[in-house]
Amino acid sequence: MSDDVISVRDLRKIYPTRFGENLVLDGISFDLAMGERLGILGRNGAGKSTLVRLISGAEKATSGSIHCGMSVSWPLAFGGAFQHQLTGIDNVRFISRIYDQDIDRNLEFVENFAELGPYLREPVSTYSSGMRARLAFAISMIIEFDCFLIDEISAVGDARFHDRCNYELFEKRADRAMIIVSHDAAYIRDNCNRWGVLHDGRLVQYGDFELAYADFKELIGWKPPPGWHELQISTA
Amino acid sequence: MASTPAVSASFSDSLRIQRRVIGALLRREMLTRFGRHNIGFLWLFVEPMIFTIGVTILWTATKSVHGSDLPIVAFALTGYSSVLLWRNMPGRCIGALQANLALMYHRNIKVFDIYAARLLLEFGGATISFSVLAVLFIAIEWMEPPADILQVFGGWLLIAWFGCALAMGLGALSYLSDLVDKLWHPFSYLLFPLSGAAFLVAALPLFAQEIVLWIPIVHGVEFVREGFFGPRARAVYDLGYLIPFNLVLTVISLIAVRYVSRRVVPE
Numbered sequence: 001m002s003d004d005v006i007s008v009r010d011l012r013k014i015y016p017t018r019f020g021e022n023l024v025l026d027g028i029s030f031d032l033a034m035g036e037r038l039g040i041l042g043r044n045g046a047g048k049s050t051l052v053r054l055i056s057g058a059e060k061a062t063s064g065s066i067h068c069g070m071s072v073s074w075p076l077a078f079g080g081a082f083q084h085q086l087t088g089i090d091n092v093r094f095i096s097r098i099y100d101q102d103i104d105r106n107l108e109f110v111e112n113f114a115e116l117g118p119y120l121r122e123p124v125s126t127y128s129s130g131m132r133a134r135l136a137f138a139i140s141m142i143i144e145f146d147c148f149l150i151d152e153i154s155a156v157g158d159a160r161f162h163d164r165c166n167y168e169l170f171e172k173r174a175d176r177a178m179i180i181v182s183h184d185a186a187y188i189r190d191n192c193n194r195w196g197v198l199h200d201g202r203l204v205q206y207g208d209f210e211l212a213y214a215d216f217k218e219l220i221g222w223k224p225p226p227g228w229h230e231l232q233i234s235t236a
Numbered sequence: 237m238a239s240t241p242a243v244s245a246s247f248s249d250s251l252r253i254q255r256r257v258i259g260a261l262l263r264r265e266m267l268t269r270f271g272r273h274n275i276g277f278l279w280l281f282v283e284p285m286i287f288t289i290g291v292t293i294l295w296t297a298t299k300s301v302h303g304s305d306l307p308i309v310a311f312a313l314t315g316y317s318s319v320l321l322w323r324n325m326p327g328r329c330i331g332a333l334q335a336n337l338a339l340m341y342h343r344n345i346k347v348f349d350i351y352a353a354r355l356l357l358e359f360g361g362a363t364i365s366f367s368v369l370a371v372l373f374i375a376i377e378w379m380e381p382p383a384d385i386l387q388v389f390g391g392w393l394l395i396a397w398f399g400c401a402l403a404m405g406l407g408a409l410s411y412l413s414d415l416v417d418k419l420w421h422p423f424s425y426l427l428f429p430l431s432g433a434a435f436l437v438a439a440l441p442l443f444a445q446e447i448v449l450w451i452p453i454v455h456g457v458e459f460v461r462e463g464f465f466g467p468r469a470r471a472v473y474d475l476g477y478l479i480p481f482n483l484v485l486t487v488i489s490l491i492a493v494r495y496v497s498r499r500v501v502p503e
Contacts, residue, residue, distance in 0.1 A: 015501075058341045058502045074341035082338070085268050097260035098342055100253075 003069040006032040006055065006147060006177065011064035012201075013050055024050050026201030027064070034070065034146065037170075037178040039192030039209075041185060041216045046198045048181035049075070052149045055179065070146030070177065076137065088120040088127075088135050092142070099143045106142040113164070114138040134161060141168050147177040152184075166191070185213055257344050261353035269357075280357065284320045284365035291316045306436075306465055310379040314464050315433035317366040318457045321392070322399030322431075323424050324362065328354045329407030330417050333500065340502040347497040351407050355400045363392070387463030394475075395456040397482050405489030408496040432457035438470035445472065452481040 011028040014021050024047040032038055042048045052075045053059045055066055082091050092110050096103045111120060114134040116127075124132065140148075148169065169178070170191050181198075182188050188195065188209075195212035196205045199219050206212035270277040292312040299308070329351050339345045373379040382388045410416035428434075432454035437445050448454050455473040462471035 053341075053502060056341060057343045059500065060498045072343075074343075083264060083268055085271070086264070090264070090267055094260055094264050095342075097263070098257055098344055100256060 004034055004146075005067075005069045006072070007065075007067040007069075008032075008055070009065045009067075011051075011054060011066065012062045013047070013054060014062045023201055025054075025061075028201075028203045030196070030203065030205060032147065032177050032179065034177050035175055036194055037180065037192040038194045038196060039188035040179065040181045040196045040198050040203070041183065041188060041212060042181070042198035043183070043220050047201060048198055049151055051198065051203075052151050052179065052181055056149050068147075072147045073140065073143070073145040073149055075149045075151040076140045082124045082132070082136070084125040085123055087123055088114070088116060091124060091135070092139060095139050095143070101142065109142055110135070110138040113141065113168075130158065130161070137161075137165055137168075145176070147179070148173065150178060150180040150182075152182050185216070189213070253344055254346075254349065257346075257349050258353050258356070261339075261345070261349055262356060265353050265357055280361040281364035281368065284317075284324075284362055285369055287320060288313060288316050288365060288369055306461075306468065307379060309373055310464060311461075313366070313369055313373060313379070314461055315457065317362065317369070318392075318395050318453075318460060319428055319431060319433045320365070321359070321362040322395050322402070322453055322456075323428065325355055325358050325396075325399035325403035326406045326420060326424070328358050329403035330410040330420055332407055333411045333496070337500070337502050340500055347408070347500060348404075348493055351404050351493070355403060358403075359396050359400075362396075366392070382464045383466035384463045388460055389463075391456055391460035391463055394459065394478060394482065395453065398453055398456060398478070398485070401482055401485040401489045405485065405492050408489065408492035411496045411500070427451070427453075430454075436461070436470060437472040449474070449477075452478050 008031070009029050011025055012023070013025040014023050016022075028051065030038070040048055040051070050059075054061050055068075056072060056074050057066075057068075058074070083094070086094075088110070089107060092107055093103050095101075096106045114120070114131075114137075116131055116135060119127065119131060120135075124135070127135065150169070178192075180188055180192055192209075194205065194207065195209050196203045197212055197216050197219065204212075204215065206215075266277045266280070270279050275282065292309055295312045296308050332350055332354055333347060336350050339350065340347075370379070370382075374381050406416055406420060410420075430448060430451055432448065432451070437448060437454060437458055440448065449472070455475065455478040458469070458471040458473040459475065459478075461469040462473070
């Protein structure tokens with residue numbers, strides 16, 4: 001197995017529930033190299049976030065293996081493990097210490113990127129969800145990883161924030177590997193170069209977005225509304 | 237913005253990372269618990285000090301019957317400080333993982349580190365409280381200096397060791413079952429009068445001595461008392477019981493922590 005690759009083999013994850021065992025992932029296998037951006041579509045509860053958590057190392061698989069030949073981020077867009085009673089600055093300091101980074105330089109970056117102004121010195125519990133997202137993303141960008149895990153990042157923030165995030169991720173870090181899970185198909189189409197659909201615990205991979213999307217639409221039971229085809233033709 | 241290497245680290249590297257992580261957790265814990273308001277992190281040892289002073293006053297006022305000619309102030313200080321040391325540790329570790337689940341997303345932070353940071357903080361608080369009060373009471377001549385300070389220190393460490401091992405085990409089990417949290421409160425409350433804090437073993441009838449000497453913490457408290465008062469304490473203890481007990485408890489607790497680490501589900 002070569003380095004600089006993430007190799008996932010026969011990954012299975014079972015959660016015990018009160019109604020018996022719930023098989024969430026049933027034998028997932030794929031490889032991901034630097035520069036590859038794998039976009040995963042799936043319905044709610046299909047196991048997208050579970051897969052991301054397993055790869056991030058936060059949770060152990062029931063069986064199977066994950067070989068990480070590169071450094072892997074925590075799932076972006078998630079709160080970055082904020083302590084809500086603490087200020088934004090305290091949280092930046094904490095993450096910097098955990099990853100052994102220069103605190104002052106990181107603070108400067110977060111101040112410029114998150115645009116929180118004086119709120120950076122207030123407890124995170126006083127932030128709006130948009131402000132939290134800005135802080136979370138800025139903190140995610142101060143630690144450099146080879147592979148970024150991105151879980152529904154498009155769900156938060158305004159257009160300006162999205163543009164800045166996209167620039168940081170897909171332009172400045174275009175050489176990195178990424179795994180992006182979302183149910184926002186357009187986001188995945190625009191930013192990935194490999195695709196997969198997660199359904200019934202299995203991952204089907206595609207080299208072409210339209211094929212992946214066609215299968216995904218069928219899975220979620222999307223039917224063209226009456227008059228859809230006429231509409232398509234008339235606008236064309 | 238250095239890149240984070242993915243290669244597995246050597247033992248010394250791992251040790252360095254762990255020290256850094258526990259240090260960062262410690263600061264975070266202090267800020268979250270005590271904040272920057274009024275006296276801030278001084279509460280770490282001011283709170284146990286208030287407890288100990290309160291108990292000292294109470295026991296002095298009621299002329300607590302402890303079955304010896306030892307001064308009550310010194311008796312209360314050694315006894316109650318020991319209780320605070322071992323009893324607060326499980327209290328801080330039960331539910332600690334649930335409160336910090338989000339941290340599990342950071343690869344370098346392990347379940348063990350979360351407990352270690354809290355235990356260090358608890359140990360620091362109880363130790364500072366005990367030392368400051370001891371120095372204070374000695375300075376105002378309520379108490380004489382300890383007969384053998386090394387023995388006091390050694391006994392203190394043995395009690396802390398017991399507390400840490402118990403805390404990690406109960407902390408890990410509390411992730412698996414809510415019962416641990418529910419049962420710990422009555423259990424710790426009942427264990428307090430039996431822990432040797434409020435009596436001398438030698439003052440008990442023989443059959444009672446045999447029973448309380450099954451409780452490992454009693455040996456630790458007696459050992460500390462002998463360090464403080466010398467032969468006057470008429471201490472009864474067996475380190476040959478306490479140390480193996482601690483060792484076995486530590487192994488069991490570490491196994492429990494490992495078991496939980498493999499099953500933890502971040503939010």
